[in-house]
Amino acid sequence: MGKLSDLIFSATNFVANKIQRPAVILLYHRVTDLSADPQELAVSPANFDAQLQHLQSSYNVLDADRFLHYVKAGKPFPERSVLVTFDDGYADNYLEALPIMTQRATPALFYITTSKLNTSKEQWWDDLERVLLTGRPLPAALSITINGVAHHFNTATAATTRDAYYDLQAILRFCAPDVIDQAMQYLYTWAGCDGEGRPTHRMMTFDELKAMAASKYVRIGCHTHRHPAVGMLPYAQQLQEIGQSKEILESLLQERMQHFSYPFGGRKFLGSKRYYNADSIKACRELGLEMVCANYYGQVHTWSNPFALPRILVRDWPADVFRQKMERFFKL
Ligand SMILES: [Zn+2]
Structure with missing residues (x-):
């Protein structure tokens, strides 16, 4: 976005947040220490712990069920409401994030992409x-x-x-x-290599995912089977990609999936290239999903579309940076 559109976007958010107190959905991918992270998807365990500590002391962290309740009821969220979400289903979500969440008694919603679960393949x-x-x-x-x-x-x-x-x-x-x-x-x-992935970049095994889902701090949602930008696919394929991840997770975990997030999920697009579109929303409704997150900057209000909620990407920020960012997220 250019400078002027940035300014208009910030002003719009600022006014919306003055009219009604906002909720913020945070987006994480990985909690681990990596030697290289060109997509900047990992937050270090130390920073994640400090971030959760700050959320618990200064915000109202809702679990996915309570958050969904407010979304469905169309009621304003409690003051300073935050939902923590994770995308993709990396093994470190179970091995490194869950112990910290449990220690800090902080719930989160994990959107899982299913095709590489229980394999040594990487995304x-x-x-x-x-x-x-x-x-x-x-x-x-x-x-x-x-x-x-x-x-x-x-x-x-x-x-x-x-x-x-x-x-x-x-x-x-x-x-x-x-x-x-x-x-x-x-x-x-x-x-001259093969398709064998690195252990540091694998997804959860079925057993890890089941153990994860059994935690009282965890809700599981779906994130397609093979992680395509669904907006590039015809309706039937969107339905298939989203539906397959839902079926696999429901049969593995023996619980109904209510949540979904779009892979990539940005609202911005290049020409005809889109991460999601009206067909994606139609497919989610058709599959009985109740709350769907995208990945564009913004806050959630009663008038937000429950099938394309904004989320804010969290980077590997130390406590002081995270504190400042959170203050800003609740204003702009
Ligand atoms: Zn993803």
């Missing part, structure tokens, strides 16, 4: 990092055809390979799951 954006950015010797150039378009990258140095990684990431996030799988297979051959 494709991590896999792309593993192939390109973990120091293996690579050919000096990469030519790859994606959706019929030929792309050429210089992979002769660490800096150019890093650029190639970010470019490929931006291209693949708008591709259908089969196209992403084909591109990754091509890259394995090109780089």
